[in-house]
Each structure stands twice: as C-alpha cells, then as structure tokens.
Amino acid sequence: MKEWAQRARKWHRWLAIPMLVLVPISAVLRLSGNGKIMKDIPAWEAVQSILLLFLALTGAYLYTFRLVNRRKRMRRSAVATDRSSQDSV
Ligand code: HEM
Numbered sequence: 001m002k003e004w005a006q007r008a009r010k011w012h013r014w015l016a017i018p019m020l021v022l023v024p025i026s027a028v029l030r031l032s033g034n035g036k037i038m039k040d041i042p043a044w045e046a047v048q049s050i051l052l053l054f055l056a057l058t059g060a061y062l063y064t065f066r067l068v069n070r071r072k073r074m075r076r077s078a079v080a081t082d083r084s085s086q087d088s089v
Contacts, residue, residue: 005065012058019051 026048029037038044 001065005062008058008061008065012055012062015051015055015058019048019055022048022051 026038026044029035
C-alpha cells in the first residue's frame with residue numbers, strides 16, 4: 001500500500017505542473033476576451049479535464065491513504081498504551 005501511495009504522490013506532483021501552467025493561461029485568455037484561441041485548439045479543454053480527473057483520482061487516493069494510516073497508527077498506539085498500563089499493574 002505504501003508503494004502505491006508513493007507512486008500516486010509522484011504522479012500527483014508531476015501532473016500538477018502542466019495543470020498549474022494551463023489554468024492561469026486559460027484564465028488570462030478568457031478574461032482578456034481571447035477565449036477563441038482555446039476554442040481553435042480542440043484538445044485544450046480535453047487535456048485540462050483529463051489532467052484534473054487524474055489529479056482528483058490520485059489526490060483522493062492520497063487522502064484516503066492518509067486517513068487509513070492515521071487510524072491504524074492510533075489503534076496501534078492505543079494497544080501499546082493499554083499493554084504498558086497492564087504491565088505497571
Ligand atoms: C482535485 C482534487 C484533488 C485532491 C482530492 C487532492 C488531494 C491531495 C492530497 C490529499 C494531498 C496530500 C498528499 C500527502 O502529502 O499525503 C495533495 C498534495 C498535493 N497536491 Fe493535490 N489534490 C487535488 C488536486 C490538485 C491540483 C489541481 C493540484 C495542482 C494543480 C494539486 C497539487 C498538489 C501538490 C503539488 C501536492 C504535494 C505533493 C507532494 O507530496 O509532493 N492537487 N493533494
């Protein structure tokens with residue numbers, strides 16, 4: 001599971017770069033009234049949607065991995081404190 005989380009984080013990090021380049025360019029083009037340029041490139045919107053989809057999928061995986069991991073850690077430390085309190089009796 002840790003290997004998959006590392007892989008997901010790597011993909012998430014690398015996919016963030018083109019996304020962080022494309023989103024401000026799109027915003028500037030749209031706000032400056034040059035949105036037609038994007039319409040002339042049919043793949044423009046599709047690339048952004050696919051990038052966002054993969055970012056959302058890898059991000060959701062990282063989010064759940066963190067939650068599951070935290071819960072496991074809490075359970076383990078609860079068992080450890082329980083054992084140590086039994087030892088002291
Ligand atoms: C769309 C839904 C998204 C979700 C649910 C999501 C979720 C997450 C989560 C949970 C982490 C923390 C990972 C960890 O440290 O355990 C993370 C890290 C990060 N996210 Fe996202 N994210 C999303 C979209 C994006 C987008 C759109 C970008 C940038 C364009 C982005 C860029 C990053 C970066 C750079 C990190 C740090 C990665 C690292 O550990 O080096 N994310 N994200």
